[in-house]
Amino acid sequence: MSRTLHLNVFIHGRGHHEAAWRHPRAGSAPLTDIGFYEQIAAIAERGRFDSVFFADHLAIGSEVRHAARGALEPLTLLAALARATEHIGLIATASSTYTEPYNLARQFASIDHISGGRAGWNIVTSWLKATSANFGDSAQLGHDERYDRAFEYLDVVTKLWDSWADDAHVDDRHSGTYVDADRVRAIRHSGRYYQVAGALNVPRSPQGRPLLVQAGSSDKGRQFAATYAEAVFTAHLEKATAVEFSTDLKARAAALGRDPGHVLVLPGLSPAIGSTEAEAAALWDELNALTVPEVGLGHLSARFGGADLSHLSLDERLSPGDLPDPANVEGAQSRAELIHRLVASERPTLRALLHKLAGGRGHYITAGTPEQIADVIEDWFRSGAADGFNVMPPILPAVLTDFVEQVVPILQRRGLFRREYTESTLRGHYGLSRPENRFFPAGR
Amino acid sequence: MSRTLHLNVFIHGRGHHEAAWRHPRAGSAPLTDIGFYEQIAAIAERGRFDSVFFADHLAIGSEVRHAARGALEPLTLLAALARATEHIGLIATASSTYTEPYNLARQFASIDHISGGRAGWNIVTSWLKATSANFGDSAQLGHDERYDRAFEYLDVVTKLWDSWADDAHVDDRHSGTYVDADRVRAIRHSGRYYQVAGALNVPRSPQGRPLLVQAGSSDKGRQFAATYAEAVFTAHLEKATAVEFSTDLKARAAALGRDPGHVLVLPGLSPAIGSTEAEAAALWDELNALTVPEVGLGHLSARFGGADLSHLSLDERLSPGDLPDPANVEGAQSRAELIHRLVASERPTLRALLHKLAGGRGHYITAGTPEQIADVIEDWFRSGAADGFNVMPPILPAVLTDFVEQVVPILQRRGLFRREYTESTLRGHYGLSRPENRFFPAGR
Numbered sequence: 001m002s003r004t005l006h007l008n009v010f011i012h013g014r015g016h017h018e019a020a021w022r023h024p025r026a027g028s029a030p031l032t033d034i035g036f037y038e039q040i041a042a043i044a045e046r047g048r049f050d051s052v053f054f055a056d057h058l059a060i061g062s063e064v065r066h067a068a069r070g071a072l073e074p075l076t077l078l079a080a081l082a083r084a085t086e087h088i089g090l091i092a093t094a095s096s097t098y099t100e101p102y103n104l105a106r107q108f109a110s111i112d113h114i115s116g117g118r119a120g121w122n123i124v125t126s127w128l129k130a131t132s133a134n135f136g137d138s139a140q141l142g143h144d145e146r147y148d149r150a151f152e153y154l155d156v157v158t159k160l161w162d163s164w165a166d167d168a169h170v171d172d173r174h175s176g177t178y179v180d181a182d183r184v185r186a187i188r189h190s191g192r193y194y195q196v197a198g199a200l201n202v203p204r205s206p207q208g209r210p211l212l213v214q215a216g217s218s219d220k221g222r223q224f225a226a227t228y229a230e231a232v233f234t235a236h237l238e239k240a241t242a243v244e245f246s247t248d249l250k251a252r253a254a255a256l257g258r259d260p261g262h263v264l265v266l267p268g269l270s271p272a273i274g275s276t277e278a279e280a281a282a283l284w285d286e287l288n289a290l291t292v293p294e295v296g297l298g299h300l301s302a303r304f305g306g307a308d309l310s311h312l313s314l315d316e317r318l319s320p321g322d323l324p325d326p327a328n329v330e331g332a333q334s335r336a337e338l339i340h341r342l343v344a345s346e347r348p349t350l351r352a353l354l355h356k357l358a359g360g361r362g363h364y365i366t367a368g369t370p371e372q373i374a375d376v377i378e379d380w381f382r383s384g385a386a387d388g389f390n391v392m393p394p395i396l397p398a399v400l401t402d403f404v405e406q407v408v409p410i411l412q413r414r415g416l417f418r419r420e421y422t423e424s425t426l427r428g429h430y431g432l433s434r435p436e437n438r439f440f441p442a443g444r
Numbered sequence: 445m446s447r448t449l450h451l452n453v454f455i456h457g458r459g460h461h462e463a464a465w466r467h468p469r470a471g472s473a474p475l476t477d478i479g480f481y482e483q484i485a486a487i488a489e490r491g492r493f494d495s496v497f498f499a500d501h502l503a504i505g506s507e508v509r510h511a512a513r514g515a516l517e518p519l520t521l522l523a524a525l526a527r528a529t530e531h532i533g534l535i536a537t538a539s540s541t542y543t544e545p546y547n548l549a550r551q552f553a554s555i556d557h558i559s560g561g562r563a564g565w566n567i568v569t570s571w572l573k574a575t576s577a578n579f580g581d582s583a584q585l586g587h588d589e590r591y592d593r594a595f596e597y598l599d600v601v602t603k604l605w606d607s608w609a610d611d612a613h614v615d616d617r618h619s620g621t622y623v624d625a626d627r628v629r630a631i632r633h634s635g636r637y638y639q640v641a642g643a644l645n646v647p648r649s650p651q652g653r654p655l656l657v658q659a660g661s662s663d664k665g666r667q668f669a670a671t672y673a674e675a676v677f678t679a680h681l682e683k684a685t686a687v688e689f690s691t692d693l694k695a696r697a698a699a700l701g702r703d704p705g706h707v708l709v710l711p712g713l714s715p716a717i718g719s720t721e722a723e724a725a726a727l728w729d730e731l732n733a734l735t736v737p738e739v740g741l742g743h744l745s746a747r748f749g750g751a752d753l754s755h756l757s758l759d760e761r762l763s764p765g766d767l768p769d770p771a772n773v774e775g776a777q778s779r780a781e782l783i784h785r786l787v788a789s790e791r792p793t794l795r796a797l798l799h800k801l802a803g804g805r806g807h808y809i810t811a812g813t814p815e816q817i818a819d820v821i822e823d824w825f826r827s828g829a830a831d832g833f834n835v836m837p838p839i840l841p842a843v844l845t846d847f848v849e850q851v852v853p854i855l856q857r858r859g860l861f862r863r864e865y866t867e868s869t870l871r872g873h874y875g876l877s878r879p880e881n882r883f884f885p886a887g888r
Contacts, residue, residue: 073554110517133641197577
């Protein structure tokens with residue numbers, strides 16, 4: 001088969017379950033220890049993963065009392081990992097709202113050089129009030145304006161990445177010409193939100209442009225992804241919504257003239273793996289028993305714009321009316337809608353809902369034997385729900401090791417996943433070509 | 445003797461001479477090759493240098509035609525070097541004018557964690573028009589306002605670095621307390637230029653705060669350095685002005701209640717090294733013969749606010765009246781004054797002036813045998829001109845290798861310089877203590 005599965009590992013604290021840091025299988029390294037991340041990246045590379053990924057939040061709050069927060073900054077972390085790894089792609093989140101485009105463009109270009117073409121940028125527009133309070137407050141924008149700015153931001157950043165022709169650096173000692181200055185271009189961008197003269201002060205990077213990743217799910221977020229994203233992280237609690245999402249996103253990309261096969265959809269998957277299904281499921285119980293309800297409540301409240309949920313009792317069944325209307329929620333609306341739908345269909349107790357969200361924060365969580373996990377993956381992959389998965393191990397690195405040692409070999413035997421790296425760049429792993437330079441097309 | 449010499453290597457292109465990239469002794473690696481920097485750092489570490497340093501410019505112009513420009517971004521570069529080195533300090537320039545304080549604080553804190561306490565920040569306020577044009581244009585500020593903002597910026601950044609007590613991360617699995625939230629503090633900074641709620645999302649770093657370095661020489665620049673800087677890079681063409689500068693800076697620091705021994709002054713030194721003085725001097729001739737006058741003229745013009753100097757002829761003697769009045773120059777006024785003084789005293793031809801500046805851009809350049817170079821270093825060190833040197837090899841890595849193999853052993857034999865690293869942090873190398881946390885003093 002020509003279509004190949006893609007696997008990214010999402011690195012988050014000591015694991016994606018909110019209480020992972022307390023579990024006996026979790027390591028004890030602090031989240032500021034580069035060795036912890038090097039270990040995870042080495043395991044993922046041994047499993048022939050396409051990439052590792054770091055999310056980011058530009059603020060920290062009281063959740064840190066009970067949740068593993070306060071870690072290394074993602075871009076400096078990627079740069080360090082670039083030298084500790086050989087093959088795996090390196091993706092990090094950075095905010096288009098709170099980083100100057102010139103700074104962001106050059107840091108990612110630089111990481112792409114340092115890693116030999118393995119950098120990817122997960123584009124976020126940042127919507128938390130706590131974040132804007134760390135950046136002068138005035139910058140908090142509405143959902144639509146954040147995306148309007150993000151569209152222009154991407155235009156600026158991709159122009160900067162294209163501001164050097166690939167052959168600009170001639171380095172001719174004899175004639176004294178270091179760079180063919182006719183092959184470096186001032187971008188002279190003057191738009192509604194940004195004025196950037198260019199050129200970038202970093203030559204074009206090995207991938208031409210770092211891989212563009214995105215995770216928005218609102219209408220505007222999908223349109224943005226369809227326009228710019230090459231890989232899309234997405235959260236689904238069931239296959240049906242994942243199919244619907246992927247179908248919609250690829251149709252939007254096609255309508256914009258893009259090859260829908262070049263927009264890879266990677267739903268989150270948080271697996272507990274055991275020698276029996278019951279043993280696997282027990283891991284969720286162990287983890288849930290370690291949760292602190294106020295952490296989960298804080299997250300749930302944040303999902304609904306900071307709504308006060310303190311009147312709800314943990315062990316009574318919820319109905320959708322107990323939660324604010326998602327239409328009024330600023331930020332990750334789609335995540336609020338997903339929770340609403342879940343409450344409507346399952347009528348869980350608040351405690352059960354918090355446990356479900358503690359495991360994967362709205363992503364698909366499952367438990368099973370390695371064969372069962374591989375079955376889920378193959379099913380989603382073959383039915384158009386996924387081009388691959390954003391693997392979110394509930395405990396890190398322990399469950400990633402389980403996945404690499406027990407699930408990956410099954411996927412390889414089934415012919416779904418690579419046995420060896422065959423490409424040297426992140427774009428190569430994802431089957432994507434190197435983008436043509438818009439200012440200096442090939443053969444000119 | 446208790447006072448110890450400090451050595452930093454300033455990494456710039458393929459060497460500090462403008463034409464170094466064309467010289468047969470220069471390497472051929474592109475400036476985007478991390479291996480090039482790893483090689484230099486390894487040589488410097490072998491020479492027991494205190495630190496390596498990268499300058500930065502947030503723009504690139506037509507000088508790239510004949511000058512080696514377009515390199516890796518300094519912070520991602522430092523993060524990568526942190527894993528390729530074990531002992532040496534890692535200093536990079538970043539702009540207080542064009543980087544959000546929250547972003548800068550966390551990236552440097554992160555590098556300090558990744559390197560185990562070896563990060564340093566060279567604070568610049570950025571004055572080039574070409575830079576402001578890459579950052580929305582509106583942000584170009586006058587000299588005094590840039591420094592007013594920089595004072596507040598440092599207040600914000602140092603608060604963020606102190607926003608976690610060293611013992612905040614308790615990681616108590618049993619009780620479920622990950623962080624003692626009473627030991628993490630929202631800084632709630634609300635000033636004239638910045639509003640930052642804090643806390644930082646990175647725990648306090650190994651050095652408490654990365655080392656603060658600065659290079660301003662104007663009155664306001666000196667006052668800023670006396671207030672915040674722990675190491676100061678400075679450019680002098682003669683020992684007398686270096687003594688005067690160091691004396692003034694230390695007096696200012698003392699007047700602010702600081703220990704003047706904790707403000708280390710490191711003049712730039714660009715040495716050509718040979719088995720005879722004549723052989724050493726020949727290197728400058730070789731390099732000067734490779735210069736392209738338009739590059740030097742462009743630099744000289746930039747030093748004088750972009751003044752048109754095209755009417756001057758290369759081989760006629762200059763008088764000070766040929767150059768604009770330094771008092772009218774925005775930006776690095778002190779450098780313009782230094783050039784004016786040189787022209788007044790030596791009456792060089794324009795070509796000779798360009799050659800002098802091509803070697804060290806206004807820093808002290810010299811040529812000699814290893815003993816002669818060591819004599820200069822010892823003389824400046826003993827006479828109060830320098831606590832150490834910002835070594836600017838005219839060719840990289842070749843002349844750094846010469847320095848490490850030929851000059852360092854002499855300095856070691858004279859008891860001026862360390863034979864082995866005895867400390868593990870950059871502050872340790874420079875003999876500086878770990879700063880107390882302003883919010884969480886020891887014993888509280």
